[in-house]
Amino acid sequence: VKMKCRTTTLFCIFLAESIASCAAFGWKVRVWRNHGSRPKVNRDGRHNGWKCMASVHGDQRVLNTENLLDHCKMLNSYKTTDFIPFSIESEQLGWLRKEFATRLHSLQLETKQKVFTFEWPQCSEDGSSFMPGNVGLHENLLSDHPQLHDRSAAVNDMVKVLFERGEMRGWRGELQQVSSAFNKPPALLLERGCVPYFGVAAYGVHVNVLVREERGTSVWIAKRALTKATYPGKLDQCVAGGQPQGLSLTENVVKECEEEAGIPQQVAATARPVGAVSYMYATNKGLSPKTLFCYDLEVPRDFVPRALDGEVDSFQKMPIEEAMRSVADQVDMWKPNSALVMIDLAIRHGILNGDEPNYLEILSLLRRKG
Amino acid sequence: VKMKCRTTTLFCIFLAESIASCAAFGWKVRVWRNHGSRPKVNRDGRHNGWKCMASVHGDQRVLNTENLLDHCKMLNSYKTTDFIPFSIESEQLGWLRKEFATRLHSLQLETKQKVFTFEWPQCSEDGSSFMPGNVGLHENLLSDHPQLHDRSAAVNDMVKVLFERGEMRGWRGELQQVSSAFNKPPALLLERGCVPYFGVAAYGVHVNVLVREERGTSVWIAKRALTKATYPGKLDQCVAGGQPQGLSLTENVVKECEEEAGIPQQVAATARPVGAVSYMYATNKGLSPKTLFCYDLEVPRDFVPRALDGEVDSFQKMPIEEAMRSVADQVDMWKPNSALVMIDLAIRHGILNGDEPNYLEILSLLRRKG
Numbered sequence: 001v002k003m004k005c006r007t008t009t010l011f012c013i014f015l016a017e018s019i020a021s022c023a024a025f026g027w028k029v030r031v032w033r034n035h036g037s038r039p040k041v042n043r044d045g046r047h048n049g050w051k052c053m054a055s056v057h058g059d060q061r062v063l064n065t066e067n068l069l070d071h072c073k074m075l076n077s078y079k080t081t082d083f084i085p086f087s088i089e090s091e092q093l094g095w096l097r098k099e100f101a102t103r104l105h106s107l108q109l110e111t112k113q114k115v116f117t118f119e120w121p122q123c124s125e126d127g128s129s130f131m132p133g134n135v136g137l138h139e140n141l142l143s144d145h146p147q148l149h150d151r152s153a154a155v156n157d158m159v160k161v162l163f164e165r166g167e168m169r170g171w172r173g174e175l176q177q178v179s180s181a182f183n184k185p186p187a188l189l190l191e192r193g194c195v196p197y198f199g200v201a202a203y204g205v206h207v208n209v210l211v212r213e214e215r216g217t218s219v220w221i222a223k224r225a226l227t228k229a230t231y232p233g234k235l236d237q238c239v240a241g242g243q244p245q246g247l248s249l250t251e252n253v254v255k256e257c258e259e260e261a262g263i264p265q266q267v268a269a270t271a272r273p274v275g276a277v278s279y280m281y282a283t284n285k286g287l288s289p290k291t292l293f294c295y296d297l298e299v300p301r302d303f304v305p306r307a308l309d310g311e312v313d314s315f316q317k318m319p320i321e322e323a324m325r326s327v328a329d330q331v332d333m334w335k336p337n338s339a340l341v342m343i344d345l346a347i348r349h350g351i352l353n354g355d356e357p358n359y360l361e362i363l364s365l366l367r368r369k370g
Numbered sequence: 371v372k373m374k375c376r377t378t379t380l381f382c383i384f385l386a387e388s389i390a391s392c393a394a395f396g397w398k399v400r401v402w403r404n405h406g407s408r409p410k411v412n413r414d415g416r417h418n419g420w421k422c423m424a425s426v427h428g429d430q431r432v433l434n435t436e437n438l439l440d441h442c443k444m445l446n447s448y449k450t451t452d453f454i455p456f457s458i459e460s461e462q463l464g465w466l467r468k469e470f471a472t473r474l475h476s477l478q479l480e481t482k483q484k485v486f487t488f489e490w491p492q493c494s495e496d497g498s499s500f501m502p503g504n505v506g507l508h509e510n511l512l513s514d515h516p517q518l519h520d521r522s523a524a525v526n527d528m529v530k531v532l533f534e535r536g537e538m539r540g541w542r543g544e545l546q547q548v549s550s551a552f553n554k555p556p557a558l559l560l561e562r563g564c565v566p567y568f569g570v571a572a573y574g575v576h577v578n579v580l581v582r583e584e585r586g587t588s589v590w591i592a593k594r595a596l597t598k599a600t601y602p603g604k605l606d607q608c609v610a611g612g613q614p615q616g617l618s619l620t621e622n623v624v625k626e627c628e629e630e631a632g633i634p635q636q637v638a639a640t641a642r643p644v645g646a647v648s649y650m651y652a653t654n655k656g657l658s659p660k661t662l663f664c665y666d667l668e669v670p671r672d673f674v675p676r677a678l679d680g681e682v683d684s685f686q687k688m689p690i691e692e693a694m695r696s697v698a699d700q701v702d703m704w705k706p707n708s709a710l711v712m713i714d715l716a717i718r719h720g721i722l723n724g725d726e727p728n729y730l731e732i733l734s735l736l737r738r739k740g
Contacts, residue, residue: 081499123493123500129451130493130500182730249724273723276733293724348718353643354619354663360552363646364737 063351064328065358068343071331072365075340078282084121084133086198088187089142091180095199095287096135104135107161114138115158152189159194168197168285176200177245182291199287205253206341207239207271207295209261209305211317217349219320220305222261223313224335231335235326238305238315239263239297240338249273249293261315262306263299271297274348277340278368289368294341296348324351340366433721434698435728438713441701442735445710448652454491454503456568458557459512461550465569465657466505474505477531484508485528522559529564538567538655546570547615552661569657575623576711577609577641577665579631579675581687587719589690590675592631593683594705601705605696608675608685609633609667610708619643619663631685632676633669641667644718647710648738659738664711666718694721710736 083095096104098121105118121133141151152175162168170193177186178200190198209220220238224231241256243249250269257268274296280289305315324346327339334342344366346352352359453465466474468491475488491503511521522545532538540563547556548570560568579590590608594601611626613619620639627638644666650659675685694716697709704712714736716722722729 121498123497127493128491182724183727272720273717274720275717276724276730278730278734291730347643347645350642350644354552354646357553360646360648360661364648367734367737 062356063325065352065356065362067328067331068352069358069362069365071327071336071339072279072343072362075279075281075336076365076368078280078287080132081121082282083199083287084135086135086200088137088180091187093178093180093187093198093200094289096197097286100197100286101135103162103167104159107158111158111161113154113158114140115154148186148189155188156191156194159191159197163193168193170196196283196285196288199289201289201291203243204290204292205239205241205243205249205256205295206237206277206292206338207253207257207297208341208345209238209263210296210298210320211301211303212298213301215319217320218317219323219345220261220299221316221318221323222305222307223316225307225311225313228311233313234335234338235333236312236335236338237341240292240341243293253295257297259309260307260311262308263297263303267299267303268297271295275344277337277344277366279337279340279365280368290337292337292341294344296345320346320349321351432726433694435722435726435732437698437701438722439728439732439735441697441706441709442649442713442732445649445651445706446735446738448650448657450502451491452652453569453657454505456505456570458507458550461557463548463550463557463568463570464659466567467656470567470656471505473532473537474529477528481528481531483524483528484510485524518556518559525558526561526564529561529567533563538563540566566653566655566658569659571659571661573613574660574662575609575611575613575619575626575665576607576647576662576708577623577627577667578711578715579608579633580666580668580690581671581673582668583671585689587690588687589693589715590631590669591686591688591693592675592677593686595677595681595683598681603683604705604708605703606682606705606708607711610662610711613663623665627667629679630677630681632678633667633673637669637673638667641665645714647707647714647736649707649710649735650738660707662707662711664714666715690716690719691721 082098084098084101085092086094086096101118104116108114108116115138117134117136117138119131119134119136121131123130137151137155141147141154156175159168160171163171172192174192175189176192176195178188178190178195178198179186182201182203190200195202211218211220222236222238224234224236226232239253239256239260241252241260243252247255250271253271254265254268257263257271258265272295274294276291276293278289278291280287282288305312307313307315323342327334327342327346331339343352343362347363347366352362354360452468454468454471455462456464456466471488474486478484478486485508487504487506487508489501489504489506491501493500507521507525511517511524526545529538530541533541542562544562545559546562546565548558548560548565548568549556552571552573560570565572581588581590592606592608594604594606596602609623609626609630611622611630613622617625620641623641624635624638627633627641628635642665644664646661646663648659648661650657652658675682677683677685693712697704697712697716701709713722713732717733717736722732724730
């Protein structure tokens with residue numbers, strides 16, 4: 001067992017535990033140290049972020065694909081029968097919980113407005129097939145762009161009543177464009193607070209920052225700032241962010257590369273689009289379908305990322321194999337959707353392959369049906 | 371217009387046509403010549419295989435993703451409501467056409483045998499959800515491996531009656547292992563001729579043979595032998611083949627690399643698994659779910675593939691961009707599922723990206739739900 005770390009006593013105690021359990025299986029263990037100026041230890045005495053990044057060398061153990069599969073399933077957990085499509089002119093924009101659709105229906109009867117139409121899920125007459133139903137817009141609100149703002153106002157005004165009554169939470173006073181597919185013109189401008197209830201798609205970009213080294217390819221991993229509102233201290237791609245309206249994907253990648261990791265524009269512009277990961281999961285409010293456009297960006301060996309916007313606590317470079325093992329063994333250390341992007345990277349780089357059990361199921365869970 | 375080809379008069383006439391139509395759009399045209407000893411011309415006077423491989427340079431035209439999407443949809447065309455799952459002990463092995471299930475049911479009543487169980491698709495009592503039904507095995511045939519051969523004999527004997535009566539076609543007298551997932555032990559040994567009727571999964575390996583050149587990455591493309599039973603003369607990956615039982619994926623890749631393209635073992639062994647493409651389409655007999663494990667194999671610049679087994683007519687090297695354009699513009703030149711593998715390659719190498727319309731839909735169609 002080789003140990004290379006600069007650490008506090010508490011951290012050592014924790015490591016000793018991990019190493020003991022690894023050693024018990026006859027594995028060689030190396031411990032990743034934090035790339036920051038000194039290891040950071042949380043209030044509870046645990047080293048946050050890199051704490052479990054004990055990597056395992058020299059063993060022929062296959063990856064724990066059962067864990068990877070479970071993680072992919074967790075991010076794809078929903079029963080379509082709990083939801084009704086939300087469509088305008090046969091283009092689906094989202095999904096509504098049945099209960100939420102029922103509530104909207106009651107409200108519409110109560111207020112005598114004409115905003116939504118409701119077709120409830122039902123079976124065909126011969127019982128051999130099933131129609132999933134639909135929530136749509138009243139015909140007065142249909143037709144093209146001249147109507148977009150009127151239509152959106154009618155929808156948002158009606159739903160606002162539920163926020164005012166305290167039956168829905170999170171009004172933001174901000175509109176989001178909603179369309180039936182990425183890059184399509186919006187069919188509706190929906191109050192942001194309503195998005196989780198209407199099961200509308202969200203998009204982001206994730207960049208794998210890679211270094212080609214003699215021993216193989218390494219990947220720069222970020223530990224999210226401890227002050228972040230979401231997933232503080234979790235491991236993440238070096239560069240990742242939501243896809244705003246009005247920027248192309250490439251423009252957004254270049255912008256995020258600069259802000260999040262100090263990667264110069266001319267380097268960032270060589271980022272290669274390599275696919276997308278998509279998933280969908282149920283929440284209390286509704287359904288959350290997300291798509292992350294993935295990029296591989298090769299940087300020079302001597303490049304070291306710098307966080308310019310305070311979103312990252314520290315960066316760490318490690319071989320893809322080790323990063324993948326960390327996802328497989330300790331997925332809780334990772335921001336959940338960034339773990340999916342890591343799995344996709346490992347698949348494309350041949351770290352995870354068809355001889356491993358669960359491979360095909362994992363593969364299909366990385367792309368929900370479009 | 372630069373022309374570089376050694377050709378027959380007939381071929382020239384054909385090319386002149388293509389070039390004229392390209393030139394009409396102001397594109398620069400370069401014509402690929404056949405890599406074989408001399409261009410081959412079919413009986414109808416058309417140069418088979420490379421005939422439409424006129425490549426288009428210097429234009430900023432985006433790829434015709436509408437065509438790519440149509441092709442992906444074509445290889446994923448089925449209505450699940452036409453089929454009933456075929457499952458043993460709640461593990462799904464395949465799908466049966468409703469008509470075929472009904473025919474089996476009648477036969478079972480007629481012959482008074484106890485082989486299959488039938489649950490027909492139906493709605494829940496409240497009409498709000500749907501059970502897709504199931505064809506399963508009679509409880510006498512359930513349990514573990516000691517029963518595998520008895521169980522299989524019962525199934526095959528019963529179905530054989532329909533072959534003998536001429537109601538099913540294609541008895542092969544050969545058994546195929548059927549399981550609920552790749553690499554799982556078989557739950558049934560099914561006569562090969564029955565496979566298309568039972569909608570059982572099939573697997574293959576496809577290898578993209580790549581050359582890293584100064585101008586970018588090129589790919590070796592094969593034109594299938596004109597004597598092949600399936601898709602003669604169509605374009606294909608350099609190396610591709612079905613996945614036989616008893617070989618690992620890697621062993622199969624190495625074997626096929628040698629047989630189909632004369633790639634030495636030590637080079638073939640560096641093939642990198644990069645994912646899989648899966649699709650499913652309806653046929654008259656039933657449903658056909660296929661999975662192709664994809665590999666990228668980098669070969670030296672001076673390497674030229676050689677067909678050792680007579681399956682390939684000729685090989686052609688071209689930049690990935692041009693091969694992709696050929697798929698987008700003239701997909702009929704390609705073996706249908708090899709076109710999918712080409713699309714997957716183009717996505718992973720950044721030729722097709724999220725700024726193109728239909729990107730996400732194409733992406734999701736490359737992996738059917740597991």
